Each structure stands twice: as C-alpha cells, then as structure tokens.
Amino acid sequence: MATNHNITATGRKDEGKGASRRLRRSGHVPAIVYGAHQEPQSVQVEHNHLWIASQNEWFYSAILDLNVDGKVQKVLLRDMQRHPFKQQILHLDFLRVSENEALRAKVPLHFVNQEKSPAGKTAGIVVTHELNEVEVSCLPKDLPEFIEIDLSTLNVGDIVHLSQIALPAGVSLPALAHGKEHDLAVVIAKHARVEAEPEAAPESAEVPAAKVAKPDAAPAAAPKKK
Numbered sequence: 001m002a003t004n005h006n007i008t009a010t011g012r013k014d015e016g017k018g019a020s021r022r023l024r025r026s027g028h029v030p031a032i033v034y035g036a037h038q039e040p041q042s043v044q045v046e047h048n049h050l051w052i053a054s055q056n057e058w059f060y061s062a063i064l065d066l067n068v069d070g071k072v073q074k075v076l077l078r079d080m081q082r083h084p085f086k087q088q089i090l091h092l093d094f095l096r097v098s099e100n101e102a103l104r105a106k107v108p109l110h111f112v113n114q115e116k117s118p119a120g121k122t123a124g125i126v127v128t129h130e131l132n133e134v135e136v137s138c139l140p141k142d143l144p145e146f147i148e149i150d151l152s153t154l155n156v157g158d159i160v161h162l163s164q165i166a167l168p169a170g171v172s173l174p175a176l177a178h179g180k181e182h183d184l185a186v187v188i189a190k191h192a193r194v195e196a197e198p199e200a201a202p203e204s205a206e207v208p209a210a211k212v213a214k215p216d217a218a219p220a221a222a223p224k225k226k
Helices: 017-025 047-053 174-178
Strands: 006-011 028-035 038-046 064-068 071-082 089-096 103-112 125-129 133-138 147-150 159-161 185-191
Touching: 006 047, 017 028, 028 047, 038 047, 038 064, 047 089, 133 174
Parallel strands: 006 064, 028 089, 103 147
Antiparallel strands: 006 038, 028 038, 064 071, 071 089, 103 133, 125 185, 159 185
C-alpha cells in the first residue's frame, strides 16, 4: 500500500457563506467530509498546511488519513475550489472510503525510459502522451499513487493503448468494460510533421508591358475632294 499521508482538521458547526468567509480570513479552509454510509461532516483545515500538501501529486490521487479532532478517517479528495487569481484554496470535498468497497479514482501516469527506446533515439520522431491520468477501480488497499508505463521498447509507429498498460494487482480500468472504442491511445510515436516548402510561383507567360506592341494608329482621314 502507498505511504500514509496525514491531513489534520477540526470539526466546525458554523456554516454558510459568512462563516466560510470568516474562516478564510483566519487562515483556514472550509471543507466537507461525506460518504461511507455516514452523515456529512463540516470541518476546517489550516490553509498553509493544506497549501503545502496540495503541491504534491499524491494529494489528488492517494488515500489520505484525515485526522478530525483526533479521529482518523480514510478519505479521497473529490473536489477543490481555488481562488481565480490568488494562491488560495477556498473549499474542499473529501470522500470517505470503505475498506471493503471498491472505489474509482483517477491515477496519474508516469512514463519512463522513453529516451532509451528505439523511437526516442530516432531523429524526427515525436512521442506524444495522449493521456496523463486514467480512472481505475479497486479496493482502497490496492489504490496506486501512480501507474508507471515503461516505454523502453517503443518503436516508430507504435501506439500504446489502455489495454496494454501493466496494472498493479487488484486494479482494473472501467473504461475497457465499455467496448473496444474506449480502448484509447495513451502513447503515440510518429514522424514529425514536415511542412512542405511552398512551390515557386510559375513564371508569367504574359509579355512584359514594355514589349507589348502599341496598337496601330488610326488611319489618316482621306483628303477631301475639291
């Protein structure tokens, strides 16, 4: 199982927009904990501690040990609201997890050994990562913090699909249960697109103006007969 990650919180009774604004001014973040067949609980978390935790990848995908007034609950982060331009977290939603119930969570992908692969060593080849995370289904004890994809054998023209990912024991990809059309590409190795040079404009077949013959002058009027 992944490393334990601890978040400390305290319960709160004051709710509403006014109470949330007061909490934020005091350096705390309002949050809600729900799920696991229990009543929702309003809590507050110290902002600076939370901000530091939010800089880590595990904060968004790992099971967290949320300590509320001395009682630890296993939770997943389900939603986080940020201020549009300040470095400030405004609100959090935590989902309680049950040890015996499968859960769904998005897990980041880590790509390794790309530079050692045949495709990575070939000039003019672009390796694109079409997905950076995948949704998995598993019991809480089996939830990985990330899934590693080894690209050491990636060749030019290869496409790695979801079905080709080596998953940890007890982990599955729900998307694959919906048919082949959901077996999305994860990595593609292809030739870089080379833009064709614009073709030179064909030389004009027109005769230069200087060489165009001037139209014949109008014929002189016939002399009048006397």
